[in-house]
Amino acid sequence: MAEAVRWGILGAAKIAREFLAPAIHISDRGVVAAVASRSPGKAEPFAVYPGLRVFDDYDAMLADPGIDAVYIPLPNSQHVEWTARCLRAGKHVLCEKPIALRAEEIDPLIALRDETGLLAAEAFMVTHHPQWRRVRELVDSGAIGTLRLVQGAFSFFNADAANIRNMPELGGGALRDIGVYPSVTTRFVTGAEPVSASAVIDWDMGIDATATARVAFPGFLLDFYVSMRMAPRQQMVFHGDKGFVSVTTPFNARVYGESAIELRAADGVTTIERFPAADQYRAQIDAFNAAVLDGADYACPLEFSRGNQRMIDMIYDAARG
Numbered sequence: 293m294a295e296a297v298r299w300g301i302l303g304a305a306k307i308a309r310e311f312l313a314p315a316i317h318i319s320d321r322g323v324v325a326a327v328a329s330r331s332p333g334k335a336e337p338f339a340v341y342p343g344l345r346v347f348d349d350y351d352a353m354l355a356d357p358g359i360d361a362v363y364i365p366l367p368n369s370q371h372v373e374w375t376a377r378c379l380r381a382g383k384h385v386l387c388e389k390p391i392a393l394r395a396e397e398i399d400p401l402i403a404l405r406d407e408t409g410l411l412a413a414e415a416f417m418v419t420h421h422p423q424w425r426r427v428r429e430l431v432d433s434g435a436i437g438t439l440r441l442v443q444g445a446f447s448f449f450n451a452d453a454a455n456i457r458n459m460p461e462l463g464g465g466a467l468r469d470i471g472v473y474p475s476v477t478t479r480f481v482t483g484a485e486p487v488s489a490s491a492v493i494d495w496d497m498g499i500d501a502t503a504t505a506r507v508a509f510p511g512f513l514l515d516f517y518v519s520m521r522m523a524p525r526q527q528m529v530f531h532g533d534k535g536f537v538s539v540t541t542p543f544n545a546r547v548y549g550e551s552a553i554e555l556r557a558a559d560g561v562t563t564i565e566r567f568p569a570a571d572q573y574r575a576q577i578d579a580f581n582a583a584v585l586d587g588a589d590y591a592c593p594l595e596f597s598r599g600n601q602r603m604i605d606m607i608y609d610a611a612r613g
Contacts, residue, residue: 297360297384298359299359300325300353300383304335305365311573312577319574321581324338327345328349329348354381361383362383362384368393378412386415386577390604395602411583427539431481435537435557436531436533444517444527445474446471446516446526447524449523451496451520470543474518489506493608493612501520503519507607524548527539
């Protein structure tokens, strides 16, 4: 049995340089073995990893027998194609979100995953952060009573026309980039799926620059907004009839601020739990490595991702009428 997962990185994107490659390097059983980039010089920052192989052709890296798993941080519009190509090449795949632009595009990936027996997953690092497992425990235990309302916000400012997030042809837009997080965390905590949605979208540069959504779940509502044209903010609140839980840095842990959850009970007593040492990217890679090497369960399978994309599709469809 292999002792480590040898990772190849398909594209030299910022998230790969700053978060995923370092997480693989410090993970328990992961090695940054290769990077493929079609842009000369972009792979240079990865040279810090011992024994790194650099490819200028994506298919050449997929053909390398020394690669076990591939991380894909390519533009959104390319995720389905390259996830499938990695699986067909015999590689496990961790693909950045959104793994697809419509929910039905995930079905062939599920079939291909099952056919090959390989692991394919969407990179929702939040599902591996201990703060979100704790929020789920609190809601499940009745600490806030019966859940009635979830509120969320995620915003940052990016009006750069040259940025892929502002390019509709590459699958840009606020819902696909950050709207997936209020969605995935709500579904992760509650285990529930939405039944209907209403939404208002502010379109700019051909993409949804700001979106406000109200999504009905059985027994509770989710209200959230996301924007790429507002000052940075993020928060999630789970409000019940006996209390509420507030997550102060729900998504960009250790970047936006300190990871902490605040529980306010019916008697007014507030309890704060902090998670200063938690690295959600490393936790994600450790979980992926364990699934590959040991057959361990993985917190975010493609079926879970399909449910999330279905919700995003529902919001887009509601806004377009």
